[in-house]
Amino acid sequence: MNDMSPVQTNNLEAFWMPFSANRQFKQAPRMFVGAKDMHYVTADGRQVLDGTAGLWCVNAGHCRPKITEAIQKQAAELDYAPAFQMGHPKAFELASRLVSIAPPGLDHVFYTNSGSESVDTALKIALAYQRVRGEGGRFRLIGRERGYHGVNFGGISVGGIVGNRKMFGTLLTGVDHMRHTHDPARNPYPQGETEHGAELADDLLRIAQLHDPSTIAAVIVEPVAGSTGVLPPPKGYLKRLREICDQHGILLIFDEVITGYGRLGAAFAADHFDVVPDIIVTAKGLTNGVIPMGAVFVRDTIYQAFMQGPEHMIEFAHGYTYSGNPIASAAALATLETYKEEGLFERAKALTPVWAEAIHSLKGARHVIDIRTIGLIGAVELEPIAGQPTKRAFAAFVKAYEKGLLIRTTGDIIALSPPLIIEESQIGEIVDTLKSVLASLD
Ligand code: PMP
Numbered sequence: 001m002n003d004m005s006p007v008q009t010n011n012l013e014a015f016w017m018p019f020s021a022n023r024q025f026k027q028a029p030r031m032f033v034g035a036k037d038m039h040y041v042t043a044d045g046r047q048v049l050d051g052t053a054g055l056w057c058v059n060a061g062h063c064r065p066k067i068t069e070a071i072q073k074q075a076a077e078l079d080y081a082p083a084f085q086m087g088h089p090k091a092f093e094l095a096s097r098l099v100s101i102a103p104p105g106l107d108h109v110f111y112t113n114s115g116s117e118s119v120d121t122a123l124k125i126a127l128a129y130q131r132v133r134g135e136g137g138r139f140r141l142i143g144r145e146r147g148y149h150g151v152n153f154g155g156i157s158v159g160g161i162v163g164n165r166k167m168f169g170t171l172l173t174g175v176d177h178m179r180h181t182h183d184p185a186r187n188p189y190p191q192g193e194t195e196h197g198a199e200l201a202d203d204l205l206r207i208a209q210l211h212d213p214s215t216i217a218a219v220i221v222e223p224v225a226g227s228t229g230v231l232p233p234p235k236g237y238l239k240r241l242r243e244i245c246d247q248h249g250i251l252l253i254f255d256e257v258i259t260g261y262g263r264l265g266a267a268f269a270a271d272h273f274d275v276v277p278d279i280i281v282t283a284k285g286l287t288n289g290v291i292p293m294g295a296v297f298v299r300d301t302i303y304q305a306f307m308q309g310p311e312h313m314i315e316f317a318h319g320y321t322y323s324g325n326p327i328a329s330a331a332a333l334a335t336l337e338t339y340k341e342e343g344l345f346e347r348a349k350a351l352t353p354v355w356a357e358a359i360h361s362l363k364g365a366r367h368v369i370d371i372r373t374i375g376l377i378g379a380v381e382l383e384p385i386a387g388q389p390t391k392r393a394f395a396a397f398v399k400a401y402e403k404g405l406l407i408r409t410t411g412d413i414i415a416l417s418p419p420l421i422i423e424e425s426q427i428g429e430i431v432d433t434l435k436s437v438l439a440s441l442d
Contacts, residue, residue: 057289074330091324116150197234230379261285264375265349
């Protein structure tokens with residue numbers, strides 16, 4: 001399938017595409033030119049059902065008039081305001097609104113422009129907080145194997161994806177990684193949290209004891225690892241991490257760039273798992289993916305340590321030209337209103353069992369070796385072709401696109417995360433399309 005025709009340039013080389021096989025793509029480009037609700041429109045005029053909410057971000061569906069209008073209105077009224085030493089009402093209104101849906105105690109918000117920036121902001125807040133409270137010896141950060149925390153230097157340092165790390169030198173020093181919790185032999189085809197593996201949280205204790213716990217500033221995890229293949233946590237795992245952090249003065253950071261804003265059927269995964277971290281990292285669904293924006297939620301005690309600390313610390317030496325940008329703030333406010341008015345988090349919760357049953361019905365389909373679901377997220381893992389990892393899943397992605405379904409692949413895993421407005425019939429359509437795609441693969 002070649003969607004080239006309506007592109008007004010014959011130079012596809014000028015754009016160096018991120019995380020893409022540029023050479024392959026440019027031989028047979030896949031272009032979207034429009035979108036509405038659950039569908040994209042391709043350059044050759046086909047409808048493609050969005051099985052991934054864009055990149056896990058378009059939680060309310062595409063081109064929602066309320067969000068579009070809010071952006072248009074704000075752009076005409078106040079397009080930009082300096083982010084430092086100046087304010088504008090929308091950024092404050094949004095922060096109040098955000099903390100009103102956040103878990104208890106997470107009463108303050110720092111704005112960024114992406115998930116990656118939110119991660120690095122959270123790590124910097126953690127390190128600076130330890131210094132402000134007189135614990136400057138806590139300089140170590142702990143992440144996890146198979147963690148994805150964006151692409152900035154802090155994020156790839158605590159992240160656990162070899163391919164994203166190996167080209168970029170020494171990264172941050174003083175970082176350790178806990179083991180990942182994925183164990184399909186013990187937890188095959190899980191729905192929701194896995195039964196086994198909570199004891200892996202004690203890896204945090206092991207690493208802390210290795211270095212002396214008083215040197216550890218923070219630990220960061222995705223409550224559900226998303227980009228590395230949808231890995232739900234074992235039952236009790238996150239609670240155990242919380243306990244260890246409490247015992248040893250370590251900050252617990254949840255990277256909720258994917259799980260935030262309703263994906264698991266609650267505002268945050270912290271609510272879903274009933275574990276309140278000290279910092280929550282968000283982006284994506286905050287603005288329905290429409291305008292780049294991230295928000296880092298911090299516990300009141302952290303904020304107050306800065307406010308009541310030494311004078312030179314009150315101004316936290318960090319921030320971005322576009323932190324709390326007026327148009328992004330307006331988009332986020334309209335997005336949050338849409339989620340609330342349409343009860344989309346509750347909708348995701350109500351659909352979770354329907355989703356789980358439908359996606360798990362692919363068990364036994366050709367090449368499928370594991371399936372995982374949690375909230376409105378799903379993963380279908382395919383048997384790799386010996387010596388050619390990712391080939392089969394990528395072929396599934398291309399075939400699904402040709403059949404009118406957008407999926408995402410990561411390694412040999414198909415990842416699904418539809419907009420929360422999805423209808424049951426469209427869940428059925430995803431499953432039917434995938435069945436026929438899988439049956440057609442070599
Ligand atoms: N953290 C997690 C858990 C993510 O899933 C992502 C993006 N997929 C990021 C961070 C990075 O977000 P961004 O691409 O907006 O920088």
